[in-house]
Structure formats: structure tokens, C-alpha cells
Amino acid sequence: MAPVIKLNSGYDMPQVGFGLWKVDNAVCADVVYKAIKAGYRLFDGACDYGNEVECGKGVARAIQEGLVKREELFIVSKLWNTFHDGDRVEPIVRKQLADWGLDYFDLYLIHFPVALEYVDPSVRYPPGWHYDGKSEIRPSKATIQETWTAMESLVDKGLSKSIGISNFQGQLIYDMLRYARIRPATLQIEHHPYLVQEELIKLAKREGIAVTAYSSFGPASFLEFNMKHATAMTPLIEDEKIKAIAAKYNRPPSEILLRWATQRGLAIIPKTTREEIMKSNLRSVEFDLSQEDIDAISAFDRGIRFNQPSNYFETDQLWIFG
Numbered sequence: 020m021a022p023v024i025k026l027n028s029g030y031d032m033p034q035v036g037f038g039l040w041k042v043d044n045a046v047c048a049d050v051v052y053k054a055i056k057a058g059y060r061l062f063d064g065a066c067d068y069g070n071e072v073e074c075g076k077g078v079a080r081a082i083q084e085g086l087v088k089r090e091e092l093f094i095v096s097k098l099w100n101t102f103h104d105g106d107r108v109e110p111i112v113r114k115q116l117a118d119w120g121l122d123y124f125d126l127y128l129i130h131f132p133v134a135l136e137y138v139d140p141s142v143r144y145p146p147g148w149h150y151d152g153k154s155e156i157r158p159s160k161a162t163i164q165e166t167w168t169a170m171e172s173l174v175d176k177g178l179s180k181s182i183g184i185s186n187f188q189g190q191l192i193y194d195m196l197r198y199a200r201i202r203p204a205t206l207q208i209e210h211h212p213y214l215v216q217e218e219l220i221k222l223a224k225r226e227g228i229a230v231t232a233y234s235s236f237g238p239a240s241f242l243e244f245n246m247k248h249a250t251a252m253t254p255l256i257e258d259e260k261i262k263a264i265a266a267k268y269n270r271p272p273s274e275i276l277l278r279w280a281t282q283r284g285l286a287i288i289p290k291t292t293r294e295e296i297m298k299s300n301l302r303s304v305e306f307d308l309s310q311e312d313i314d315a316i317s318a319f320d321r322g323i324r325f326n327q328p329s330n331y332f333e334t335d336q337l338w339i340f341g
């Protein structure tokens with residue numbers, strides 16, 4: 020049986036899922052279909068990934084062919100920053116559901132704790148970070164409380180079974196727990212041996228919030244953005260210490276990195292377009308690392324975060340996130 024994590028909302032979430040960031044539109048429907056065939060049931064999408072229509076087509080084909088039923092899938096999507104104003108949340112979720120061809124999401128997350136001015140989907144979709152589509156950053160006045168209250172009404176209306184957050188840090192989580200009528204079911208964070216996030220994971224565990232790890236292979240996801248601290252580092256799957264641990268278990272280094280995360284209790288959502296890699300990533304829960312090896316991998320921690328908004332902008336625009 021594929022392992023699941025029990026959420027505070029009462030639902031079971033598969034511990035191993037499939038990420039949809041940077042899956043090209045041209046191949047996306049096929050990739051999703053093949054991933055379902057390979058055994059994936061959780062798909063991690065977002066407005067910002069710009070491929071929700073194609074993801075929906077892959078799901079529809081798999082359902083049509085009888086590979087899965089809708090209720091066996093766990094579809095995750097995310098609220099983009101430009102839709103944080105309370106009255107913008109429900110309309111955009113309805114659009115995203117229509118794009119997927121679904122009646123409900125299993126989990127819907129606030130993608131970043133960053134509120135930007137509304138951009139109408141008829142002007143540009145997905146809107147991205149910049150108001151003008153080029154360089155201008157325009158904040159919105161929406162607080163997280165305003166946005167979370169609107170997220171809670173999605174559960175009331177049956178548009179999402181569970182709701183959660185992504186890229187939130189400890190203080191903000193404590194703040195929202197003071198007013199949340201529905202607690203976040205999950206927290207999705209960057210997590211790899213260079214960013215172990217020990218304290219944040221402890222906090223989430225204490226508060227009954229499940230944690231999903233993204234970018235499990237560290238710098239690998241960020242090389243294409245030419246981020247200097249990503250290109251300057253040894254790729255984790257080529258690191259000699261990781262390779263030595265992998266050899267002990269007769270597993271590829273990628274499975275070692277994924278197992279390190281799942282044995283810490285986290286869910287994972289790696290992405291690949293190659294079927295043999297899809298299967299390998301799923302198989303990563305089929306063996307156990309020793310505590311000694313888990314500790315050796317955790318000792319890689321350097322507190323290096325690649326996916327922070329300021330890494331994508333010119334320095335004179337950093338004020339908004341400071």
C-alpha cells in the first residue's frame with residue numbers, strides 16, 4: 020500500500036506525489052496520464068505553472084480509460100499572489116477548477132505569503148509577479164487574515180476539501196493560528212539537505228500541520244534560472260557522500276534524497292517526464308535509511324534557500340519582501 024499522511028481535516032494525503040512546475044504545456048497531458056499509469060495519485064499544480072488545462076486533460080483521459088476514479092486522486096492547486104484580496108479568491112478557484120475540469124480540489128494552498136495587486140485573467144494568465152508583465156511590482160493591501168478567511172469559505176462551499184499554506188515561516192503561522200477557524204492542513208516548503216528546516220518542521224508537527232517538501236534535489240531545480248548559488252554548488256545527486264550512502268543501499272542517490280525526506284515524516288512531490296524515473300521516485304519509500312545515515316544527510320544543512328522571491332528580481336525591487 021502506498022503510504023499516506025493523515026491530515027487534520029480528516030482526509031488522507033498520499034506521501035509521494037507528482038510536481039507539475041515546469042512541465043511543458045506541449046507534453047503535460049501526456050506526462051500526467053503516464054504518471055497516473057505509473058501509480059501517482061497526488062498531483063501538485065498551481066495557477067502560476069500555467070498548465071492546469073493540460074493537467075486536467077491528462078486526468079480526464081486516465082479517468083475515461085478507467086485507470087482511476089476521481090475520488091482516488093488527490094489534486095492540489097494554489098492561489099497566486101494577485102488573487103489574495105478576499106473577493107478575488109472564490110472566482111479564481113472556480114476558474115482553476117474549470118481549467119482542470121474538476122468540481123473540487125483535494126487541497127488548495129496559498130502559494131506565497133505575498134499579496135500583489137489584482138491582474139484580471141483576461142489581461143494576462145497566469146499573471147506572474149509583475150503588474151505590467153515586465154518589471155513593476157505592485158503590492159495589494161490584503162492581509163493573510165483576509166485571504167485565509169476567503170480560503171475557509173472554499174471548504175464551506177465544497178470547492179476544496181482541505182486548505183493549506185506554502186512558503187510561510189514560523190511567526191506568520193503562529194499568527195494565523197490565532198484567528199483560523201479552519202487550521203491549515205499542510206505547509207509546503209523548500210526542503211533538501213542544504214535547507215533542513217528543523218525548527219519549522221517541529222513547529223508544524225506540534226501544531227498538527229503536515230509538511231510537504233519541494234525541490235528535494237536542492238539546486239537542481241534552479242540551475243535554469245542561472246542563480247549563482249545554485250550553479251556554484253555540487254548537485255546533491257552527484258555529491259560523493261550521498262553517492263556513498265546510495266551505494267550501501269544499492270539505490271540511486273535521488274532515492275536516498277527522497278527517502279531522507281519521507282523518513283523525516285514529510286510528503287514529497289518530485290517531477291520528471293521520464294517513466295523510469297517516475298517509477299524510481301515512487302519506489303523511494305520501499306527501503307529504510309538508518310538513523311545514522313539520516314543524521315549524516317541532515318548534517319549537510321547550510322540554510323540555503325533557492326526559491327525566495329528576491330532571487331528572481333533586481334535588487335532595487337527587494338523592498339517589498341524585506
Ligand code: NAD
Nearest residue numbers: 038039040063185233234235236239240273288289290291
Ligand atoms: P524536482 O524535485 O521535481 O526536480 C528537480 C530536477 O530534478 C528536475 O529537473 C527533475 O526533472 C529532476 N529529477 C526528478 N527526479 C529525478 C531523479 N530521480 N533523478 C534525477 N533527476 C531527477 O524539483 P521542483 O520542481 O523544484 O519541485 C517539485 C515540485 O514541487 C514542483 O513540480 C512543484 O509542484 C512544487 N514546488 C512548489 C513550490 C512552491 O513555492 N510551493 C516551489 C517549487 C516547487
